[in-house]
Amino acid sequence: MIRPELKPSISFATIAKLIGADFDQDIEVSGIAQSAADIEPGDIFLALPGAKHHGIDFLDQAIANGAVAVITDQKGSNQALPTLVVNNPRRFAGDLASLIYGEPSQNMFAVGITGTNGKTTVTTLLHQIWQRANWDSGLIGTVNTQINSEILPSTHTTPEAAPLQAILATMKERHCRAVAMEVSSHALDQYRVSGAHFKVAGFTNLTQDHLDFHGDMNSYFKAKSKLFAFGFSDLAVINIDDTYGANLANSVEIPVIKVSRTGKADWRYEEITHFGSSTQVKIRGLDGVLIEGTTKLIGDFNLDNLLIAVAIAVISGVDPIEISANLPLYTGAPGRLEQVNVGQDYLAFVDYAHTPDAVVNVLKSARAMIDETNGRVIAVLGCGGDRDKTKRPLMGKALTAADFPIFTSDNPRSEDPSVILNEMVAGLSHSGEVIADRQKAIEKAVSIAKPGDVIAVLGKGHESGQEIAGTKHPFDDRKVLAQAIASHK
Numbered sequence: 001m002i003r004p005e006l007k008p009s010i011s012f013a014t015i016a017k018l019i020g021a022d023f024d025q026d027i028e029v030s031g032i033a034q035s036a037a038d039i040e041p042g043d044i045f046l047a048l049p050g051a052k053h054h055g056i057d058f059l060d061q062a063i064a065n066g067a068v069a070v071i072t073d074q075k076g077s078n079q080a081l082p083t084l085v086v087n088n089p090r091r092f093a094g095d096l097a098s099l100i101y102g103e104p105s106q107n108m109f110a111v112g113i114t115g116t117n118g119k120t121t122v123t124t125l126l127h128q129i130w131q132r133a134n135w136d137s138g139l140i141g142t143v144n145t146q147i148n149s150e151i152l153p154s155t156h157t158t159p160e161a162a163p164l165q166a167i168l169a170t171m172k173e174r175h176c177r178a179v180a181m182e183v184s185s186h187a188l189d190q191y192r193v194s195g196a197h198f199k200v201a202g203f204t205n206l207t208q209d210h211l212d213f214h215g216d217m218n219s220y221f222k223a224k225s226k227l228f229a230f231g232f233s234d235l236a237v238i239n240i241d242d243t244y245g246a247n248l249a250n251s252v253e254i255p256v257i258k259v260s261r262t263g264k265a266d267w268r269y270e271e272i273t274h275f276g277s278s279t280q281v282k283i284r285g286l287d288g289v290l291i292e293g294t295t296k297l298i299g300d301f302n303l304d305n306l307l308i309a310v311a312i313a314v315i316s317g318v319d320p321i322e323i324s325a326n327l328p329l330y331t332g333a334p335g336r337l338e339q340v341n342v343g344q345d346y347l348a349f350v351d352y353a354h355t356p357d358a359v360v361n362v363l364k365s366a367r368a369m370i371d372e373t374n375g376r377v378i379a380v381l382g383c384g385g386d387r388d389k390t391k392r393p394l395m396g397k398a399l400t401a402a403d404f405p406i407f408t409s410d411n412p413r414s415e416d417p418s419v420i421l422n423e424m425v426a427g428l429s430h431s432g433e434v435i436a437d438r439q440k441a442i443e444k445a446v447s448i449a450k451p452g453d454v455i456a457v458l459g460k461g462h463e464s465g466q467e468i469a470g471t472k473h474p475f476d477d478r479k480v481l482a483q484a485i486a487s488h489k
Helices: 012-018 055-065 089-100 119-132 161-173 185-189 217-228 243-249 300-316 320-329 356-370 389-399 417-425 438-448 477-488
Strands: 031-033 043-047 069-072 083-085 109-114 137-140 144-147 150-153 178-182 198-203 233-239 256-260 267-274 279-284 290-295 347-351 377-381 404-407 454-458 465-468 471-474
Touching (some): 012 089, 031 089, 031 161, 043 055, 055 069, 069 089, 109 119, 109 217, 119 300, 119 320, 144 161, 217 243, 233 243, 256 300, 267 300, 279 300, 290 320, 300 356, 347 356, 347 477, 356 454, 377 389, 377 438, 389 404, 389 417, 438 454, 438 477
Parallel strands (some): 031 043, 043 069, 109 178, 137 178, 198 233, 256 267, 377 454
Antiparallel strands (some): 144 150, 267 279, 279 290
């Protein structure tokens, strides 16, 4: 867990007051961690209940690493260290960590982006805009965490509360002026971003996903909406082309900036001209702001993402003229319509699309690339195991928009891949194939590709592994696709 070099110092009594408890021992605290392995001398061990284990099961390791106190629930009560017991310690984790690390988000232009699709692209674009403007800035998201030019691995779209505040404090220490953060619905429901404060909260869209966790779309939407609460975020930037976005824009209590690719809004497109692998755009914003130029981003959904990013960047203080000048240099996120080119006479892309709506949008974009060549769209897609099963037939149906759909495995995890595939293709009449082995599925797509075609390998994007029966195997769609193309040339 990355931390600021200058350790904080705060009394455990002060921390106790925040959660309504009394503590009269003189204990100085210099950090907080939710994993015993992350504990450093002087830390509070936040022992939380988990799906398989309770954090308190690792108390001995926490003590060995230097923990000086514990905050936990009734099941974690112990006699080994000074302990505060609360009903729901997770609810306090973010606020406690923020207090310990000096409320770092208050000292930066912090942006939180939520939505089903587009979070990674919007935050990546924002970070690229700030970097091109020579701002010290940070990025926290699915692909990685970046502090200026330093790149750190990510394990969650949004980190747990304690490491998140430590990351923000490190960014503050390294003089970051701004930070763009992906905020997942899980993070909002699990209080991971409590204690953070956002200058701007952005909303991309809402489509079916994570219903294994949220239960239904209404609960999913309510989770996303938490980011736009008064006192949590100062300003909302919302895509009103999305139905849920339009509803959100009309219901939140904080000021709203509306963006739209298709209609009237505070930020909108005046012109969009597609040129295959690039797009000429003219963006009009508040107060007559004009941003125009050519972007490498393709697809309507990416133009939605660009519009949100540009609007927030201008709000943060970046000169619109500078954004226009650098527009061709913004590349978006790895694994998002990322082109794989080893000299073949057809187009090949990898994309993270893992919801029905995202699949539809990517295939629509692929179709637009071949209209003038009379080529075909060849698409490869699987569904993840141990996740929302209700979207599998919807994903399968979405894939049939390709001329040649290939149904395969994604991350089957603990499930039988054949069961997942059967659920994807149930009731479908399609001209493609079912190939459980993902590498063989990609090789099949390459073997049938002809000049002018487009291959779209969907679902995993930037991911570098495939989880099968609890074991993660090295697997990168981009590398596998490139190798397959090279071997068939």
